[in-house]
Amino acid sequence: MIDQTMSASALSGPPVSRWWGCFPELRRDTLGFLLRCHAYGDVVKLPMGLVLELLLRQRDAAMYVLNHPADVRHVLVTNQDNYRKAPVAPAESRIFGQGVLHTEGEIHHRQRRLFLPFFHGNHVTAYADLIVGKADDLAAQWQDGTTIEIGQAMAHLTLSVIWRLLFGREVGSEATTLRETIAVGQRLIKLQYDSLFASLTPLWVPTQLHRQFTRGFRTIEAMIRRLIDERRTATRHGDDDMLSLLFSARDAEGRRLSDEEIRDELMTFLLAGHETTANALTWTWFLLSQHQSVWEQLTQEVNEVVGNRLPTAADVPLLRYTKMVWEESLRLYPPAWCLHTRLALAQDRLPSGAVLPSGAWVFVSPWSLHRNARWFPDPTRFDPERFSEEAKDARPAFSYIPFGAGGRRCLGESFAELEGLLILATLASRIQLCSVEGQTIQLEAGMTLRQNVPIRMTVQRLGSSEPHPAAT
Numbered sequence: 001m002i003d004q005t006m007s008a009s010a011l012s013g014p015p016v017s018r019w020w021g022c023f024p025e026l027r028r029d030t031l032g033f034l035l036r037c038h039a040y041g042d043v044v045k046l047p048m049g050l051v052l053e054l055l056l057r058q059r060d061a062a063m064y065v066l067n068h069p070a071d072v073r074h075v076l077v078t079n080q081d082n083y084r085k086a087p088v089a090p091a092e093s094r095i096f097g098q099g100v101l102h103t104e105g106e107i108h109h110r111q112r113r114l115f116l117p118f119f120h121g122n123h124v125t126a127y128a129d130l131i132v133g134k135a136d137d138l139a140a141q142w143q144d145g146t147t148i149e150i151g152q153a154m155a156h157l158t159l160s161v162i163w164r165l166l167f168g169r170e171v172g173s174e175a176t177t178l179r180e181t182i183a184v185g186q187r188l189i190k191l192q193y194d195s196l197f198a199s200l201t202p203l204w205v206p207t208q209l210h211r212q213f214t215r216g217f218r219t220i221e222a223m224i225r226r227l228i229d230e231r232r233t234a235t236r237h238g239d240d241d242m243l244s245l246l247f248s249a250r251d252a253e254g255r256r257l258s259d260e261e262i263r264d265e266l267m268t269f270l271l272a273g274h275e276t277t278a279n280a281l282t283w284t285w286f287l288l289s290q291h292q293s294v295w296e297q298l299t300q301e302v303n304e305v306v307g308n309r310l311p312t313a314a315d316v317p318l319l320r321y322t323k324m325v326w327e328e329s330l331r332l333y334p335p336a337w338c339l340h341t342r343l344a345l346a347q348d349r350l351p352s353g354a355v356l357p358s359g360a361w362v363f364v365s366p367w368s369l370h371r372n373a374r375w376f377p378d379p380t381r382f383d384p385e386r387f388s389e390e391a392k393d394a395r396p397a398f399s400y401i402p403f404g405a406g407g408r409r410c411l412g413e414s415f416a417e418l419e420g421l422l423i424l425a426t427l428a429s430r431i432q433l434c435s436v437e438g439q440t441i442q443l444e445a446g447m448t449l450r451q452n453v454p455i456r457m458t459v460q461r462l463g464s465s466e467p468h469p470a471a472t
């Protein structure tokens with residue numbers, strides 16, 4: 001940390017293209033590039049290049065990567081009112097509309113006030129039995145020796161949970177359409193972030209991807225509209241799912257929410273609420289399959305706490321080591337590898353001394369913070385002991401932010417943790433998952449931190465003695 005003021009022009013960063021700025025490097029190797037930025041100090045300046053300066057009509061337009069937790073706290077918490085979310089890719093904006101993820105100011109405050117009680121205390125733990133039941137059903141379907149795609153399995157599981165949370169009913173045959181459409185949406189959003197041309201091409205231009213995207217999302221919207229209409233005509237007493245919460249909500253003038261507003265919120269929670277958790281679980285199973293001693297410690301804890309019965313919400317606080325594994329997995333592979341870029345409304349001096357100009361694009365990346373050797377020595381090593389109480393106390397606050405921070409901190413954090421821990425405990429007491437040999441898994445920085453190829457794993461039912469030949 002430096003103790004003197006550093007103007008934006010004094011900040012440095014890796015060499016970038018004069019015309020295209022940092023984007024070619026970011027596109028080539030986003031995650032590696034962010035790690036290489038550690039060498040350039042607490043705040044790294046990444047010019048956006050002449051082309052974007054012209055388009056944005058902003059001289060010296062640059063992104064600023066924050067590498068110091070004190071600066072992260074300042075931007076996300078202490079002086080958060082000076083920052084707003086930067087515009088997002090057109091496909092992203094089309095999906096989330098005016099849902100809580102993308103709004104600002106008073107509207108956003110009102111939305112958070114509505115949702116916060118929904119994600120608190122007993123209301124969240126009430127979903128424990130549902131989560132465990134679904135995980136148990138999944139484990140029962142898997143035969144000993146079967147090979148599964150763990151990412152797909154976790155996505156279907158978390159989708160079935162979120163669908164119940166949103167609509168109070170089981171997801172049916174629509175699950176496949178939903179997953180396929182989300183995959184298309186993710187491809188298009190990545191393309192729009194990677195290519196200026198793609199981001200400027202309107203969605204009505206009939207490229208193959210645009211057509212698939214529009215068709216798929218219209219289908220999902222039609223499903224959601226049908227569910228809204230059904231509920232409107234037949235309100236069921238005692239419903240406490242998100243749809244009934246949205247029906248009972250009133251805006252500042254006492255008006256009911258429009259169908260459009262309800263749709264935007266449901267779409268937001270549908271996507272934000274299952275893809276991330278599925279991703280975290282997938283990485284956790286992968287890590288467990290590579291670290292036998294961690295797996296043994298985790299199963300020992302699950303056996304001691306849960307034994308032969310199914311886990312309950314009351315077990316969760318006792319699953320301390322399982323939680324350390326979950327947290328370490330979110331450190332190494334944070335599903336939200338970067339937060340939404342923030343825009344500085346006015347010039348701001350950060351605790352590190354760097355001065356961000358008005359209009360600065362501020363980049364906070366959990367991936368990059370979590371792999372900074374200053375806060376996490378030997379950062380690529382998987383070591384759940386980093387999350388013992390003592391180790392956590394020894395680290396600066398805001399060096400670990402898988403759920404963001406401040407007024408835009410993840411609304412579903414406690415739900416995600418409950419879901420993650422209960423799924424791990426339920427499955428770990430019944431099966432072991434072993435990676436199929438010979439797979440080369442690489443990271444892909446899309447909307448979430450994904451694997452470049454599906455991870456295949458072999459199921460070994462616990463109690464069956466011999467390890468499977470396909471397993472590592």
Ligand code: HEM
Pocket residue numbers: 100101102112268269272273274276277280334335336338339340341401402403404405407408409410411412413415416
């Ligand atoms: C492991 C799972 C999850 C991770 C890693 C995660 C991560 C995040 C992060 C980093 C943010 C902040 C983005 C920013 O500041 O730019 C966020 C926001 C949000 N998350 Fe999550 N999330 C997870 C699960 C969930 C779940 C289960 C739900 C809902 C059921 C959810 C709903 C939301 C919503 C609505 C926001 C927007 C909050 C706002 O802007 O006020 N997330 N999430």
